[in-house]
Amino acid sequence: MADPAETIDADRSPVEVDRVIIRFAGDSGDGMQLTGDRFTAASAVFGNDLSTLPEYPAEIRAPAGTLAGVSAFQVHISDHEITTPGDAPNVLVAMNPAALRSELKRLVDGGTVLVNTDAFTERNLEKAGYEVNPLTDGTLDHVTVYEVPMTSLTKEAVAPLGVKPRDAERSKNFFALGLISWMYTRPEGPTLTWIDQHFASKPQVAAANRAAFMAGHAFGETAELFDHPYAVRPAVRPPGTYTNITGNVALAWGLVAAGRQSGLPIFLGSYPITPASDILHELSKYKSFGIRTFQAEDEIAGIGSAIGAAFGGHLAVTTTSGPGVALKGEAMGLAVSLELPLVIVDIQRGGPSTGLPTKTEQADLFQAMYGRHGESPLPIVAAHSPAACFDAAIEAARIALKYRTPVMLLSDGYLANGSEPWRIPDVSDLPDISVEFATEPNHTDPDGNAVFWPYKRDPLTLARPWAVPGTPGLEHRIGGIEKADGTGNISYDPANHERMVHLRADKIAGIANDIPPVELTGDTDGAELLVVGWGSTWGAIDGAANRVRARGRRVAHAHLTHLNPFPPNLGEILARHDRVVVPELNLGQLSRLLRAEFLVDAHSITKVQGVPFTAGELEAAFLKELGA
Amino acid sequence: MSSTITTPQDWASDQEVRWCPGCGDYSILKAVQLLMPELGGTPANTVFISGIGCSSRFPYYLDTYGMHSIHGRAPAIATGLAVAREDLDVWVVGGDGDMLSIGGNHLIHALRRNVNLTILLFNNQIYGLTKGQYSPTSEVGKVTKSTPFGSLDHPFNPVSVALGAEASFVARTHDMDRGHMMEMFRRAREHRGAALVEIYQNCNVFNDGAFESITSRSARDDMLIPLVHGEPVRFGADKQKGVTIDGQGRAQIVNVADVGEEAILVHDESRPDPGLAFMLSRLASGPDEPTPIGVFRAVDRPDYGSQVTAQLEAATERGGPGDLDALLHSRPSWEVAPA
CATH class of the missing domain: 3.40.50.970 (Thiamin diphosphate (ThDP)-binding fold, Pyr/PP domains)
Structure with missing residues (x-):
């Protein structure tokens, strides 16, 4: 990808990049989730593909200025299809020293840092564990740093509105949003409209946030701190209405x-x-x-x-x-x-x-x-x-x-x-998933009477009838005690219990005939490596598999939506691959299910850090598995 | 449907009743089966939901819809059904262990929300199905299999608990008086909202005679204090005893002759504040003292389910019925035109 920090354009017209990963970080009270959310919303309406990763502490307000209180929001925007929030941010917005200390290590080498210098007070530096100011001691030599006194600029911008200084400071996240919106040529309309709607009942807050946003935007344009803004074009995608x-x-x-x-x-x-x-x-x-x-x-x-x-x-x-x-x-x-x-x-x-x-x-x-x-x-x-x-x-x-x-x-x-x-x-x-309630007796007793048996099953699905209260003639009792097959009456009969256990198991197992086969993507024929995943690892696996393929290796990806029962073709897919890996955010739970069910030597790739895999991590793991 | 005429046989299922011979549950079942035709409902629109315990077998013996669920959860399950289906007549059946120990939380919340349920709490002061451990209503010092040196737990008074949860209807009856049971069940069923009836019920195997000193025919006159709305609270063979409220707001048993008839408390089950009903519930600390029975409290309070429905209806009236397509397009969106 193009590195935002490299090119210089004298006329300050936007330089195009194909994607960018921005990480907004600040104190829990700094409104970073909202800032990230608004940047995302503007980018979405603009037509970029995007993926986000909000990360925040469990405490509603951890002690201000501490590392524990850092709240971050990462957003990846692009002009092409992407599947993850990105491995490492290109741009870090750090609203205080704790955010810088906690998040700097994630930044790509040569990346960009925007800091709110007003927050780099001695006390905040101490809370973040900095003995020396990182803005002056060379800590940031490997990145491009833009030092912006966001708090004071925000206060200045809102002063004419008569906002109290303490309240004024709360708008500084909108200043940051305005500045980043200028840097990445985001349309201003969606954000301004949102401010007006969201703060409609508090006109002064709306006005302050609006003023802060516009001040941030204007700062980017006029401060001559920045060489030029960047543009990320809308992504090409299938026609339709998107949200x-x-x-x-x-x-x-x-x-x-x-x-x-x-x-x-x-x-x-x-x-x-x-x-x-x-x-x-x-x-x-x-x-x-x-x-x-x-x-x-x-x-x-x-x-x-x-x-x-x-x-x-x-x-x-x-x-x-x-x-x-x-x-x-x-x-x-x-x-x-x-x-x-x-x-x-x-x-x-x-x-x-x-x-x-x-x-x-x-x-x-x-x-x-x-x-x-x-x-x-x-x-x-x-x-x-x-x-x-x-x-x-x-x-x-x-x-x-x-x-x-x-x-x-x-x-x-x-x-x-x-x-x-x-x-x-x-x-x-959308699929029709309607069902019919039972309305009539479904069985004839030995005396020839029509009766209702709540556990008489559909022979195809093994489902029992659903007779809802209010239906005359189908009154019945159900419960947690084992039931006799058919009548549903209490039964302690050993053979009946075994039959019912099997019936319940068979019913669930039979759903395999009613779900789509798992789709193989990538190198569907003759892959050296099969990656089996489930749930949220899809994006990172897809990204990593693409990268490994770009290195000339053959990788297939099967991603499971149905985990019980497994899709009917999964066994066959596993059987025709010699190397199978299963990345999971646990200690290998799916891999053990696959081993038990299919006797396959599935290797587990695990991570339990509370954050998703990055595509880079999985790329390295796949290459290692391939002996590359 | 309510005009349908039914007989007690219409309400009895074909299942063999399997309580111990002599169990108080039989008389409660009989009272319910006899009462149901009088209430004018139909088996199809009636649901009995129980938890776990001897009494929780109850639904199997009625030819209505029913669910024998899991320990303590009947009030929660019944809440879901009653809120989803306001048209149904939903009853909850359970014992003192089921509804006051493992399911105590669900009971108090069903009561405070005023879910439209008729709750029959069979109190036998013992765990029967697990063969004789003390229960949350057992008296202090009770020697059972799990308390060989006597129990240390202070017991719950179910009526006090229900009143503390601000139940809109609270009554007490006992298994030796079918007529009184039927009257209490009828009142509970006719009450819109959560109605709790505590039933003193004899477990003749593990706690036989627990209530005998107040419910036996010879003891009733002196030991049961009937609460009748609008009437002075008096008891005894010649109504010679009564209840007054002293200067501290406490209920006291007195000789009517000592204080004069005008000093006797006139029972008002409809008082908005549950305080006085609570004081009446504190008159006896156990079933060996004169104990009030009857309706302690019956007040009108909007029931939960109909308020839920009212919110749905109001929302639909305001903006029309939900439109999925409009919902999916309700957030900021953008168009991608065909290339």
């Missing part, structure tokens, strides 16, 4: 769509937990869709209420993260036994226990697979990118409804908060 969307919003919208496509009202039972709460927030807005959201007293009541609603004929959902799934374990077993449709959403975060609440991880695969007592299999669907959460939600609902089973839908902190452009689908293209 920039995070995984949690896409997942929530996918659930709304699943409600429409199934013709069923949605019930969400949920308890707040990071990083899943946004789905509860999002669905709570859509009352006109007939969506009932219930903030329960605890995680167990979240799933319990959803089970009750499922019994009543609703498309029932519970959303949580790993610790919440653990609490729901017993109720998930009940749902397996009741054979009622239910979507369980796990936005994975670092564990065990409280772990890393705001960081990403993929270590709940085993919990999804096995985290219940008894033999209690359930299907698992995992989204591979933020936008893909939309389709994954519909797919999870489809399987749940058709097979009358709880389904685990896996996303993670990176997908949840990260965003990317999404081509908005035509709603008439």
Whole structure:
């Protein structure tokens, strides 16, 4: 790629680059997430491809100025298709010494740093652990540094508005945004419009933020500090209407769509937990869709209420993260036994226990697979990118409804908060996932009476009938105690229990016939290396595989959306590759499932640092695996 | 549907009832089966949801919709069903261990939210299904398999707990008086919102006679204090005893002759403040003292499910029914034209 720091253009007209990775970093209270979000939004509307990685501490306000309090937002924008938020930023915006100290190591060599010099006070330097000011001691010799007194320039800009000095300082992130927006020739309109709308009820704040943004923009233009701005052209993509969307919003919208496509009202039972709460927030807005959201007293009541609603004929959902799934374990077993449709959403975060609440991880695969007592299999669907959460939600609902089973839908902190452009689908293209309730008796007893057997199965899907309360003549009782095959009456018969265990397992295994084969990308024929991934590692694997291919090696990539059951062609794909690697943000959970299921010598590539793989890390790992 | 005429047989399932012979649960089941036809509902629109414990087998014996769920979670599961399906008549059945120990949290939250549920709490002051450990309502010092030296736990008074959670309907009855049970169940069922009925229920195997000193025919007159709305709180064979509220706001048992009839508390179940009902619930610290039965509290408060529905309807009225296509285009977007 073009290095932004290299070319000099005397007339200061924009220099084109094909992509840039910018990292905004500051104190938790500095508004860096908002700044990154706004830069992203402007870039999205401009038409760039993009990918984002918000990273923030679990504390709402960690001690100001400390390393623990640093909040960062990385955004990768390009004029071509990209799949990751980028390995290393080209540009770092550091609002204080702690942000510089914490984030500088990520910057590419020769990258650009914009610092807010006003924040480099003795006290802040000390809090960040700097004994000497890094702006003067040579620490930054390997990068290009732009020193900008952002706080004081912001104060000056808003002074005519009569804003109090303390409030004035709070607009400094908009100054930084204005400056970066100038540097990368972002259209100003979207940001200004957003400021006016977002702060409509606080006109003075809106005016201050607007003034700070324009001052930052003007500073770039007039300060002669910068040689020239840069331009990143819109990316070429399939025609359509696009919007920039995070995984949690896409997942929530996918659930709304699943409600429409199934013709069923949605019930969400949920308890707040990071990083899943946004789905509860999002669905709570859509009352006109007939969506009932219930903030329960605890995680167990979240799933319990959803089970009750499922019994009543609703498309029932519970959303949580790993610790919440653990609490729901017993109720998930009940749902397996009741054979009622239910979507369980796990936005994975670092564990065990409280772990890393705001960081990403993929270590709940085993919990999804096995985290219940008894033999209690359930299907698992995992989204591979933020936008893909939309389709994954519909797919999870489809399987749940058709097979009358709880389904685990896996996303993670990176997908949840990260965003990317999404081509908005035509709603008439969405799949029909409607189901029929039982309305008539389905069996004849020995006396010739028509009766209803709640556990008489569809011979093809092995799903049991869904007879909802209110249906005359189909009154029946279900429960967690083992049921007699067919009648559903309590049964302690040993042979019956074994039969029911097998029936439940066979029902889930049979879903393999009803899911698409896994698609092989890259070198689909005769690859030296097969990379098998699942969930959010898709972008980094794709990027790394492309780089390794560019070095002349043959690499294929199979990415799993369905983890239980596996796609029907996975065994065959594994069998025809000699070298198989499985990158995961855990200690090798999928690789062990593959080894157990297919007796394949899958090598594990692992990372558990609370952040995604970079394409560079995986590129190195693949090359190592290839002996290169 | 409500005009359908049913008989008790319409409400009984074909399943063999498997409680221990002599268990108080039989009389509660009978009271419910006899009452159901009188309430005018239909088996199809009625759902019984239970947790785990002896009493939680209840749904199997009624030919309604039913769910025998997991320990303690019945109020949570029933909440989901009642909120999703306002048209249904949802009952919750469970014991003192189920609803006050492992499921205590769900019970108090269902009550405070005022979910439209009829909750029957079978209190036998013991764990029966696990064969005789002390429960959260067992008296201090109780010797059981898990407390060979006597239990140390201070017990819950279920009526006090329910009133503390500001339940809109709270009543107490016992398994020896079918007529009183049926009357309490009827009142609970007719109440819109969360209605809790504590039923003193005898476990003749693990805690036999726990309530005998107040519920036996010979003891009732002197040991049960009937609460009747609008009437003075009096008891005894000749109504010679009564309840007053002293200067400290405490309920006290007195001889009517000592204080005069006008000093006796007139029961008002509809008082907005639950304080006085709570004081009445504190009259007895265990079932060996004169104990109030009847409706402690019955107040009108909007039920949760209908408020949820009202929000959905208001939103739809404001902006029309949800339009998925409009939602998907509700954020800033841009067009990519065909190349």
